[in-house]
Amino acid sequence: MTALPGGTSSPRAALHVGDQAPVLEHVLTRTDLVVYAGASGDFNPMHHDEVQATAAGQPSVFGHGMFSMGLCGTALTNYVGIGNVRRFGVRFVRQTWPGERLQTRITVTALREAGDDHLADLDVRLVNEEGEEKVVGSATAVVAPGA
Amino acid sequence: MADDTLEQLIGTSTGRSVITVERGHVARFADAVQDPSPVYRDPRAASAAGLPGIPAPPTYPFVMGNFGRYPELQVDDDPPGSPVAALLGSLLAGGGLILHGEQELTYRRPVLVGDVLVGEGRVADAYRKESGGHTMTFVVVETIWRDRDSGEEVTTSRMTVLHRS
Numbered sequence: 001m002t003a004l005p006g007g008t009s010s011p012r013a014a015l016h017v018g019d020q021a022p023v024l025e026h027v028l029t030r031t032d033l034v035v036y037a038g039a040s041g042d043f044n045p046m047h048h049d050e051v052q053a054t055a056a057g058q059p060s061v062f063g064h065g066m067f068s069m070g071l072c073g074t075a076l077t078n079y080v081g082i083g084n085v086r087r088f089g090v091r092f093v094r095q096t097w098p099g100e101r102l103q104t105r106i107t108v109t110a111l112r113e114a115g116d117d118h119l120a121d122l123d124v125r126l127v128n129e130e131g132e133e134k135v136v137g138s139a140t141a142v143v144a145p146g147a
Numbered sequence: 148m149a150d151d152t153l154e155q156l157i158g159t160s161t162g163r164s165v166i167t168v169e170r171g172h173v174a175r176f177a178d179a180v181q182d183p184s185p186v187y188r189d190p191r192a193a194s195a196a197g198l199p200g201i202p203a204p205p206t207y208p209f210v211m212g213n214f215g216r217y218p219e220l221q222v223d224d225d226p227p228g229s230p231v232a233a234l235l236g237s238l239l240a241g242g243g244l245i246l247h248g249e250q251e252l253t254y255r256r257p258v259l260v261g262d263v264l265v266g267e268g269r270v271a272d273a274y275r276k277e278s279g280g281h282t283m284t285f286v287v288v289e290t291i292w293r294d295r296d297s298g299e300e301v302t303t304s305r306m307t308v309l310h311r312s
Contacts, residue, residue, distance in 0.1 A: 035178060038179075039172070039175045039176045039178065039179035040176070040179065040210040041210055041213030042210070065250070066209055066210070069209075070179065070180030070204065070206045073206045077182070077184075077204070077205060078182075081196070082186045083197070083198050083202050086253065087251070087252070087254070088205050088206075088251070088254075089250065089251030089252070089305075090249065090250055090251075091249045092247055092249065092250075
């Protein structure tokens with residue numbers, strides 16, 4: 001398998017509609033939220049200040065939506081290769097809470113060609129242990145020819 | 148705010164930023180999204196992966212306006228303040244919550260360490276909905292990031308924020 005222009009080679013020799021990416025699992029901690037706040041520049045206190053979050057009626061601090069999307073992005077690039085994502089969009093459906101075991105769910109929904117590119121469309125979700133959806137979205141990536 | 152005022156917001160600029168993409172920030176961001184890949188940290192790994200430099204994770208474009216926005220890079224015709232911040236601020240003053248509803252990113256090429264990018268934002272849409280006894284005010288901001296030197300489009304962010312009364 002050869003490297004694709006502008007990106008790493010796809011980890012799969014051949015993708016099929018219905019294929020599922022390896023699940024990325026992560027138990028959310030308050031430290032994750034502090035690290036994400038610093039790395040993103042998003043210091044909304046609802047994500048790191050328990051005193052302010054509970055005063056605002058929240059049961060605790062909760063995760064940045066973009067942390068959830070970022071976790072999905074990591075699972076996505078693990079699957080299609082860094083540099084190969086062409087589009088990635090999500091809806092933020094529910095808050096995430098410290099202690100939740102979050103899991104990515106990525107499924108190939110279509111394989112198509114656009115010009116010289118071979119593209120895969122993927123359904124992308126983040127769920128907790130109970131299967132509650134946190135983010136729901138989709139992505140398009142360049143994949144190896146003949147995939 | 149009346150709906151005609153909301154409509155007048157569509158098409159208005161949310162400002163311009165010139166930013167640098169820095170290696171330390173990219174590595175830190177990869178840590179934060181739980182990605183240990185050496186491609187985000189080691190130029191040799193990035194090169195072995197067929198990339199012309201260390202790339203940034205796919206959601207980095209959402210946050211990159213917060214870093215590397217040095218004063219000498221900016222151009223002096225930047226419009227002052229964002230009309231979106233003003234709108235959301237005035238809505239929030241009456242209570243309620245600001246929520247990030249949706250986020251879409253498209254990529255012409257990966258964002259790379261060393262890039263100097265110019266981001267120009269505009270309000271792509273603004274509308275109001277009633278839902279479950281709440282008034283929901285939606286604003287969609289589209290930001291196009293171009294390479295400062297070549298002018299090529301690199302990545303576009305489409306962010307939907309909403310105020311729920």
